[in-house]
Amino acid sequence: MLAAALMHAGWNAVVRVGGDRFSSILLLSMTQSGLALILLPFAAQPLPAAWPWIAGAGLLHTGYKLFLIRAYQHGDLSQIYPLARGAAPPMVALGGIALFHEHLPPAGWAAVALIALGVGLMAFRGGAGVSRLPVKALAYALGTAVFVASYTLADGQGARIAQTATGFAMWMFVGDGLCMLAYAVATRGPRAPVAVVSEWRTGLPAGMLSLGSYWIALWAFTRAPVALVAALRETSVLFALLIGVFLLKEEAGRWRVAAGVAIAAGVVAMRL
Template sequence: MEPVVFVAVLAAASMHAGWNALVKVGLDRYSSILLLSLSGAGICLVLLPFFPFPAPAALPWLLTSALIHACYKLTLIKAYEHGDLSQVYPLARGTAPLIVALVGALFLGEVTTLTKVLAILSIGLGVCLMSLKGGVVGRMPPKAFGFALATAACTASYTLIDGIGARLSGSASGFIILLTIADGLFTCAYALATRGPMAFMRLTPAWRSGLTAGGMSLASYWIAVWAFTKAPIALVAALRETSVLFAMLIAILFLKERAGPSRIFAACMIACGVVLMRV
């Protein structure tokens, strides 16, 4: 992985943790996610004329990914309803790079070196370990655990699909812009069907913060999709999950959640993985 890609993905990780924290502290997490989707889609509608349209071969991958992204947001909301940020976020993200690495090696021919495999394992296992103990509610509630695993499955799925789709598209930027618009349409359709027009009327007072979170989310994943075309998907996916370090800092400093020795050890494992990835 080239240095510029490496640094860009780390920057994307910090932004990803940031918008997740905004969702966690929102009074209505469902509305926060809906506003985030609307903001991202609105930004992309403005940018759409300035970027090339993805190749037709990428469109089935794009539409499938948009559906999975919408499911990911719904399971993430449910997980946050039952668990704290510093528990849910690591588990929801940590298992995904391990799945991506396995599928990438078996089906995409992304055979990597032993050092890179150790880096992926160190980051993935460190992220998972961070969710096992501590937090405001102590042991992780079963419902939070289940929804976090469902979120992880969605994460692994859309990561692989987007990596393939972006490579087929001929334009990573065109792919992510159209993907964000489609994701926004699916999310809005679900909101309208389940909560009616009132779901959108509740968003007006918070449009400024929603626009900020939507911009952070879009920029974070835009970088990731671009990186999928420059480096092995598994390496990008693993490095992106260093966002849990930023999430842990946010949880400790601003949300007043606890971090015991196990999470500090997990943070060291993740840091070792990052170092190994640059060896």
């Protein structure tokens, strides 16, 4: 899961520095779908009851990507990424109670509180004060978090019903790619798939990192409580903060660092 977290932060950084982020994300989705189609013959097929979950998960992943594109248009990686990812575990924890009857112990709720504190710090002080935090950046980042929580719960339930994490993942990636392709053609015209070729330097590596990262996560959903897996995966916010500061040369004041520490502490508490 730590390897998956690093890969997830890595593909977000690649997309953040890309020129046309929509094209990068579209190529990411097409790369995922292409790799998934190649791997499908070697994967077990999901049980019939899992197909509605596969379809719903594909739509949720597409919504997540579209909101993420908008968020990166208005904010930095080291600010948007912790917001989008850090706000999701508390939502997943609450959703896990309703969907999986997975009740958290006191340490788990302490983790939720720490993550929420980190998210609040990143949102309201991480950008050097409320006055400098773009409202649209906050709105799209939190909207992205809602999609993250929703697809996490849907994928966790779907992978368990499918009784094959790999089969569920590959078909979900195919569905996500088709949804993104349909949206691109509807909004940018029939030549949209051809236009993404210019973004291959960011789209292709991002697609491979994204597929590897979430394939691991889906496997983990079938081995451990969903809230636990989701929280451990959010150690990626620290990788993203380091990438943003040291590679993208983004500013990181004491509040961003404090927010990252709070989120990390919450992740550790969730793991315990």
